[in-house]
Amino acid sequence: xxxxxxxxxxxxxxxxVEHFLKNTDWxxxxxDRLDYASMGFDRxxxxxxxxxxxxxxxxxxxxxxxxxxxxxxxxxxxxxVHMAASSHVDNSITxxxxxxxxxxxxxxxxxxxxxxxxxxxxxxxxxxxEVYGTAPTGVDYREGDRFNPGNPYSASKAAAECICMSYRNxxxxxxxxxxxxxxxxxxxxxxxxxxxxxxxxxxxxxxxVHGDSTKTRAGSRFYLHARNAADALxxxxxxxxxxxxxxxxxxxxxxIVGERETDNLELAQMVADSMGMDLNYEIIDFxxxxxxxxxxxxxxxxxxxxxxxxxxxTLSETIDSTVKWSLENKKWLFPxx
Numbered sequence: 001x002x003x004x005x006x007x008x009x010x011x012x013x014x015x016x017v018e019h020f021l022k023n024t025d026w027x028x029x030x031x032d033r034l035d036y037a038s039m040g041f042d043r044x045x046x047x048x049x050x051x052x053x054x055x056x057x058x059x060x061x062x063x064x065x066x067x068x069x070x071x072x073x074x075x076x077x078x079x080x081v082h083m084a085a086s087s088h089v090d091n092s093i094t095x096x097x098x099x100x101x102x103x104x105x106x107x108x109x110x111x112x113x114x115x116x117x118x119x120x121x122x123x124x125x126x127x128x129x130e131v132y133g134t135a136p137t138g139v140d141y142r143e144g145d146r147f148n149p150g151n152p153y154s155a156s157k158a159a160a161e162c163i164c165m166s167y168r169n170x171x172x173x174x175x176x177x178x179x180x181x182x183x184x185x186x187x188x189x190x191x192x193x194x195x196x197x198x199x200x201x202x203x204x205x206x207x208x209v210h211g212d213s214t215k216t217r218a219g220s221r222f223y224l225h226a227r228n229a230a231d232a233l234x235x236x237x238x239x240x241x242x243x244x245x246x247x248x249x250x251x252x253x254x255x256i257v258g259e260r261e262t263d264n265l266e267l268a269q270m271v272a273d274s275m276g277m278d279l280n281y282e283i284i285d286f287x288x289x290x291x292x293x294x295x296x297x298x299x300x301x302x303x304x305x306x307x308x309x310x311x312x313x314t315l316s317e318t319i320d321s322t323v324k325w326s327l328e329n330k331k332w333l334f335p336x337x
Contacts, residue, residue: 001027004077004081006031006062006084009039009057028054066109066112079124079237104156120173124233129255131157132148134294142303169245178232180257183224184224190332194267207281209284215285218266221297224315256304
């Protein structure tokens with residue numbers, strides 16, 4: 001099978017490429033525009049992708065249509081995992097127009113490309129928990145619940161989801177959507193929370209933890225390793241039949257969630273404990289000043305688990321292995337040095 005992964009040079013994307021390489025015999029095609037978050041080909045080099053005959057890599061900005069020459073080079077694609085997207089919430093708040101245009105346009109052009117494929121079996125749109133907005137305590141959103149995006153990033157992903165659903169219904173395309181919670185793991189951009197924690201613990205600098213207005217309650221997430229997300233995608237490709245209409249809002253949608261809820265302070269403390277060092281921190285009222293950052297996100301993961309998917313890696317294992325790897329590969333924590 002020939003699988004196209006857009007955004008395959010990115011953090012999550014390169015883990016998907018690596019996981020598919022290790023666990024399947026698929027031919028993998030990577031399509032990436034190589035913006036700052038891709039960090040060039042560094043992640044693919046680090047996992048020795050360029051030594052693999054089964055991997056082809058192309059650069060293209062999906063804000064533009066895929067032209068005939070590139071279509072020919074991509075070959076007979078059977079599965080598309082569309083992961084390419086801008087994902088930094090702060091950037092979406094600071095400069096929303098190009099951010100939203102990118103995430104909507106690149107999905108639209110991928111759908112237009114996919115619509116011409118004669119052997120397409122699945123098109124998976126990789127979306128986010130944030131389309132559902134902040135989750136009150138005790139509420140875990142299920143597939144098909146209403147959207148309530150709280151920032152331009154989540155709005156752009158919700159819009160792209162709606163476009164995907166319209167193409168599935170209008171053109172009977174085998175489109176599926178995954179909503180994934182906060183992903184962590186090796187080679188994550190140093191602006192992200194987990195590598196930031198590791199850096200702050202190493203240097204002894206204070207870590208500012210996103211909390212509520214009382215500065216006593218930290219925000220919470222369901223963190224999962226990128227390898228777990230990749231494994232869930234592989235499970236869906238291999239085990240789930242496609243849906244070709246929108247009769248039921250939850251059909252063709254799957255939540256990919258960490259195995260337990262963890263607040264941001266607990267995660268930081270787990271990292272410090274794994275490093276055997278002290279955590280210097282302060283909970284700040286980040287939510288009131290930047291309301292686009294929701295305090296709590298939560299998804300219900302029963303659907304995928306009931307289909308038979310299981311977690312390859314627990315959160316504790318993820319923390320320990322990622323911390324150990326990061327300390328042995330500090331260039332990913334301090335790329336400027």
